Amino acid sequence: MAIANLSNAKNAKNDEFYTQYHDIEKEINAYLEFNPNVFKGKTILLPCDDPYESNFFKYFTLHFKNFGLKKLIATCYDGSQISNKELSLFDDEPLENKTTRKAHKLVISDPPDFNEIKIVNLPNVKEILSDKYHVIRLQGNGDFRSDEVKALRDEADFIITNPPFSLFRGFLAWILEANKKFLVIGNINAITYKEVFPHIKNNKIWLGTGMGRWISGFIVPESYELYGSEARIENGTRIVSTNNALWLTNIDHGRRHQKLSLMSMKDNLKFSRHKELRGKKYLKYDNYDAIEVPYTDAIPADYKSIMGVPISFLDKYNPDQFEIIDMNPHFFIMVEQGLSKPPQLKITGQKDPYARILIKHKGKSK
Numbered sequence: 001m002a003i004a005n006l007s008n009a010k011n012a013k014n015d016e017f018y019t020q021y022h023d024i025e026k027e028i029n030a031y032l033e034f035n036p037n038v039f040k041g042k043t044i045l046l047p048c049d050d051p052y053e054s055n056f057f058k059y060f061t062l063h064f065k066n067f068g069l070k071k072l073i074a075t076c077y078d079g080s081q082i083s084n085k086e087l088s089l090f091d092d093e094p095l096e097n098k099t100t101r102k103a104h105k106l107v108i109s110d111p112p113d114f115n116e117i118k119i120v121n122l123p124n125v126k127e128i129l130s131d132k133y134h135v136i137r138l139q140g141n142g143d144f145r146s147d148e149v150k151a152l153r154d155e156a157d158f159i160i161t162n163p164p165f166s167l168f169r170g171f172l173a174w175i176l177e178a179n180k181k182f183l184v185i186g187n188i189n190a191i192t193y194k195e196v197f198p199h200i201k202n203n204k205i206w207l208g209t210g211m212g213r214w215i216s217g218f219i220v221p222e223s224y225e226l227y228g229s230e231a232r233i234e235n236g237t238r239i240v241s242t243n244n245a246l247w248l249t250n251i252d253h254g255r256r257h258q259k260l261s262l263m264s265m266k267d268n269l270k271f272s273r274h275k276e277l278r279g280k281k282y283l284k285y286d287n288y289d290a291i292e293v294p295y296t297d298a299i300p301a302d303y304k305s306i307m308g309v310p311i312s313f314l315d316k317y318n319p320d321q322f323e324i325i326d327m328n329p330h331f332f333i334m335v336e337q338g339l340s341k342p343p344q345l346k347i348t349g350q351k352d353p354y355a356r357i358l359i360k361h362k363g364k365s366k
Contacts, residue, residue: 017218019162019185020239021055027183027247028059030209032067034254040068045156047144048163050076051106051135055219056160064111071109073152077142078103103142104135105152144174153178158251160184162218169195172248183208183249185215190248191311192327192355200314201324208247209255211315217241246315260316265300272298286346290358301361308345308356325358 031038044060051057051074060072080101111133140146144153144163153159153174162185163171173195175182188211190196199205217239220226224238231240263271265282272278274295282291282300290306293299296313306325317324328345345356 017162017165017220017240018053019055020216020219021059023215023217024055024059026214027208027210030253030255031183031251034252037068038251039158041070042157043071043073043155044069044158044160045152046072046074046161047149047153047159048077048161049074050080050101053080056162057106060160061108061111064108071107073105073107073156075105075138075142075144075149075152076101076103080142103138103140105138105142106133106135108133144171150174153180157181158183169193172196181251183247183251185245186248188212188244188246188311190246191314196248197327201326203319205248205250206256206317206319207314208249209253211246211312212243215242215245215247218245257318257320259318259321260296260299262297262299262301264302268298268300274298283347283350286348288345288358290345292345292347292353292356294353304361306358306360308353308358310353311355311357313357313359319362321362322359323362325360327357328355 046054046056046060049056053076054074057072057074060067060069063069064072078101138146138148140148142149144150144167157180159175159180159182165187168184168186168190172184172186175184176199191200196205217232218241220238220240222238224240226233226238226240231238233239268277269279269281276294277298282293282303284291285308288306288308290308291303293307293309296309296316299307299309299313345353347353
């Protein structure tokens with residue numbers, strides 16, 4: 001049920017899913033391992049992050065010195081919910097508005113060396129930073145499309161955040177039009193968006209270091225109804241787990257250069273752990289010259305032509321090993337026409353497979 005709730009966030013506009021600190025730390029570590037100086041001398045914009053609530057802000061503030069950052073900017077949109085009902089950033093706010101934020105920003109360029117200081121909650125952030133840094137109210141509502149936030153985007157080198165799922169397409173376009181490095185969280189189905197997939201195909205953007213359970217869960221506000229086996233409360237924090245989220249980025253990391261170890265077609269048919277293949281054969285599509293490969297680990301190493309694989313393949317995709325040909329023929333056209341079920345690749349006598357990415361081995365031809 002928690003999965004369905006996150007999937008439907010774009011419809012319900014219930015978009016305030018906050019990222020947990022350890023999930024941010026685990027993901028960022030992968031980019032630092034690949035390039036320890038990836039953030040050195042850079043400005044990071046967190047455009048959907050109340051600085052007094054966001055774990056992204058806490059993480060990059062804590063590591064500002066050792067990452068060698070130039071500047072950290074966090075912005076909050078109008079009406080963002082807050083966890084500490086007693087805190088007011090602006091004295092002129094009416095009492096009835098003090099459970100939500102007015103749009104504001106906080107810019108850090110030379111924070112203290114925290115060393116062993118742990119920023120774990122709102123009072124820590126306020127105590128450590130308030131003497132030198134102060135939030136500044138934005139003139140507008142803090143929307144990322146506003147001229148104010150666009151100017152901050154243009155100043156930044158990196159844009160990192162968990163944007164509203166309902167605005168994901170527009171948010172990604174907003175980043176790409178400015179040609180910025182980025183790391184954002186989205187729904188797994190974002191892979192199939194016409195605004196996203198062509199960039200993946202052209203190796204302009206790619207998945208982060210994990211998807212699904214790699215993100216352990218999102219913090220949700222008190223207004224969010226908790227139910228289902230994957231909703232819980234930990235130390236007073238309301239958390240909903242999901243297996244349908246991913247990191248999307250154009251920052252390089254080592255995992256995307258790891259070669260996927262595969263068996264030959266003959267060995268797959270003999271030893272595969274998947275009963276759909278073991279002792280049988282790879283099926284061909286009726287309406288496309290390619291074979292159906294229902295599992296990434298069942299990709300035959302010696303097949304020279306086109307294969308249809310699940311979208312989860314992108315979690316293992318190595319651009320030096322594979323070439324992406326396309327997604328289901330006409331998939332995007334039918335989605336844009338608003339049809340509930342886009343045309344699938346067909347196999348006689350079989351249930352239509354969900355969206356498939358059409359790939360082939362790099363350097364191999366029919």
